[in-house]
Amino acid sequence: MSQYKAYPAYKDSGVEWLGRVPEHWQIKRLKHIANVQTGVAKGKDNEGKDTIEVPYLRVANVQDGYLSLDDVTTIEIPREDLECYSLQPGDVLMNEGGDFDKLGRGSVWQGEIEPCIHQNHVFAVRPTAVPSAWLNAFTGSLAAQFYFMGRAKQSTNLASISSSNIMELPVALPPEAEMDLLLDLVDHETARIDALVAKKTRFIELLREKRQALITHAVTKGLDPNVKMKDSGVEWLGEVPEHWSKPISLLSLAKSEQHSFVNGPFGSDLLTTELMDEGVPVIYIRDIRASAYRRVSEVFVSPAKAEQLRFCNVLPGDVVISKVGDPPGIAAVYPAGEEEGIVTQDVMRLRVDEQQVEPDFMAMLINSDYGRFNISQVSVESTRLRVGLGDFKQLKFTIPPVVEQRMILAALQPMLSQIDALMDKTATSVTLLKERRSALITAAVTGQIDLREAV
Incomplete structure (x- = not known):
């Protein structure tokens, strides 16, 4: 706002949070x-x-x-x-x-x-x-x-x-003619900011589409363009590498059938009154992004309560998956360095057999168009789309050998990291533009800046 000057004279508005306003307002x-x-x-x-x-x-x-x-x-x-x-x-x-x-x-x-x-x-x-x-x-x-x-x-x-x-x-009310002038100037400037926001938002969408296309191609076609292919049995998917597995269920890729797939505790098992400001972290849907797990929830339970709910604990290397959303079934790997947590009732945990599948590859597969298509076939609509644990366990995927999974991850992750960094940088600039827009409107309608001679 440094390019704008203040009004020549001010008076106390009589309102503490509003402070001074132009003398003639x-x-x-x-x-x-x-x-x-x-x-x-x-x-x-x-x-x-x-x-x-x-x-x-x-x-x-x-x-x-x-x-x-x-x-x-x-x-x-x-x-x-x-x-x-x-x-x-x-x-x-x-x-x-x-x-x-x-x-x-x-x-x-x-x-x-x-x-x-x-x-x-x-x-x-x-x-x-x-x-x-x-x-x-x-x-x-x-x-x-x-x-x-x-x-x-x-x-x-x-x-x-x-x-x-x-x-x-x-x-705060300026004279009518001044009010009209200020509104016109603010509209002109905010329209310019809105156009920049729209342009950058579209750029983020294009980056997200590119990211999704890279993932889907890698987990369904592999890295070798000359590999011998076979029909996948899925019309829109077409062919997959011939040496990849026949479609196998997620349940068969779990570390153990009994404990690898779990829901979080139901509401009656985890009461709001039991949530705390410190202790064992609770993992919510909002912590799960297709790009990575990022904890935004600062919600915890006591170690004693976590021990009662140990059946739904989460360890680094586990895949956590949202059960509801638009779409449901967004997956991320619980990263190294995070302390053991527990999932909520709208989150599933999958602990994979790493002799068959890499956790990062599994998350990538679930987040691909291939994974989203499969999940959409078993999702049901209530207040939001939801996928049940039983149906999710039975989903079938064609996957490469674990050695090839590691090669795909090694080739893909640097590219995805570059895209993610560019999306984050662009999103930050969008946030700053929106903050500038809000600050400009506030300064104009409270008389902090004088726009009457602005060009």
Whole structure:
């Protein structure tokens, strides 16, 4: 922000977290410049009433700065309630809560679906004395987020804010002409940043596709382009090297049938109250990436509890696999140097017989298009796609001899490491661009920088 100058004169806003604002700006509570409309709660008894089925926005539809309308569900409400709850163009949609990053995030409704209502976890803020674009920019700023977090009810990883607290939000307001100018300048700059983010995000997608193609080709065709081939029996897969095995089940590749394949403990076996800040680590789905295992969960159980759940322990060299997701069945090798842990109920552990298969090759095979196709054939849909342990054990794969697996890994892993490093570097630059975007909006709508003479 060093290229922008400050306003000539400031005054105390009277709001501690907002600090100083330009001398000629005003501070008004949201309730004086907008109305807050709460939404419809699901599960109401409408028996005997004249109802109508209408589209219904949920928290998942209201993203940070845009609306995701590819999956809009419907709900039945009394016809007489439609006018009360219908969205109007210019409404600023804001999430009441959820994960911390969802609190207060939103976008301006432009009348994309008519009619449309919103659930009770989404607020429709209807401006009466301020442009929707300004209100949306201010409520999405870091300053407003600080206010929301300070007023929210919080529990483990979740937060929610009431409509009464939303209405008390202090909003910084420049004169109308200046407000329009600032919005135009911010829109121009954020559009440039968004274009860069989109370009870099697409580059990451292309790298990910290249990575996937390299893996799939290596684990289904091998390294020798001149090797004699045979029909795989899978139409889309085509031929595989002739000397590779006939399709064999994962169960036959396990170190021992009894203990190699396990689920994590069910909820009744591992209670939330038993989770701790230190002890034996618990492995969650979010720790499992197709590129590698990366612990992002800092959740533990006591050594005594871990001993009770020893049947689902994880050691370095074990393959851990997600049971749910889109797609399910993402695999990673639990790396050397990690202490013994336990898996949750949505994670499977596979301990392979290293005389037959290398753990890294097994993870790569499961993550390949070949593996994903096989897993998709036994996945079932509940709230998310899920694969059961019994079905997973029976999946069959054609694999090379273990010596050839090691050769494939030796050839492939350096290339994958280069791709992963480039993806990480690009992802970091995307994060920095998004942070710059957020900082620019915050500085503009709180008067920290003077854009009136910006070119």
